[in-house]
Amino acid sequence: MADRLTVGVAARLSRYLQVLTQAKKMGKERISSQEISEYTNINATQIRRDLSNFGRFGKRGVGYDIDSLLAEIRKILRTQGQHNIALVGAGRLGAAIASSPIFAEHGITVAAVFDSDPAKEGRVLGGVTVEPLDRLDELVRERNIIVGVLAVPDGAAQTTCDSLVGAGVKIIFNYSQALLTTPGDVQVHTSNPAVELLYALYFHLT
Known part of the structure; x- marks a missing residue:
């Protein structure tokens, strides 16, 4: 992975992070790219492409584990810690x-x-x-x-x-x-x- 993300990718990942954080607060454990798309108005194909660039996070028909994806996006955005x-x-x-x-x-x-x-x-x-x-x-x-x-x-x-x-x-x-x-x-x-x-x-x- 490159040391720095492009502005567009970083902006989209930040929006995914916002949705995942709220979904976790609502008690959800898994979420699909289509659901993320509905909350962000970002095409589901683009979402899957963005996330696949950093590893294999989801399974077709099952979606993404919210806790795991939250941790990975925070790592990518370097927002771990205080x-x-x-x-x-x-x-x-x-x-x-x-x-x-x-x-x-x-x-x-x-x-x-x-x-x-x-x-x-x-x-x-x-x-x-x-x-x-x-x-x-x-x-x-x-x-x-x-x-x-x-x-x-x-x-x-x-x-x-x-x-x-x-x-x-x-x-x-x-x-x-x-x-x-x-x-x-x-x-x-x-x-x-x-x-x-x-x-x-x-x-x-x-």
Whole structure:
């Protein structure tokens, strides 16, 4: 197997992982490529082709063992183990992110939460105490954090991003609408529900 997956394969495997995780929570033990297809809108033939590139996981007429396939996809995506993230922004969006159980299901821990508002300092979100921004560098390094999540206003996004990068963070998830400038070795992923909706509408209406 190549050291790095193509963007398309990695994106599809991530969607399979999401479906498998939810199916396991529903009590299912096996799942077919057709069922995965129905939840992801990815052709079942493509799903079987993707998975067959990494080994023999399923049997015709029987489907895939969910536990085994979950473990294999996590290995392929290199998501085994524990990953600590820092969340900046303790407003309504930040509180929802910190309290979501989704991260823990994939071995991701919100290890630190920061906010510039003194009124929010000391609050507990998802079991983590909100810290002032002047502790960001210290705690990011102390808690071995390499991923930062920005849930801040657009005007504060670049400055906050710079602080995270300065502390050693290599991956930024940006929930603001700001266009961020970062060094070449730092990945930025921007989440924009409106853009994703437009993308879905384009394929539904054309």
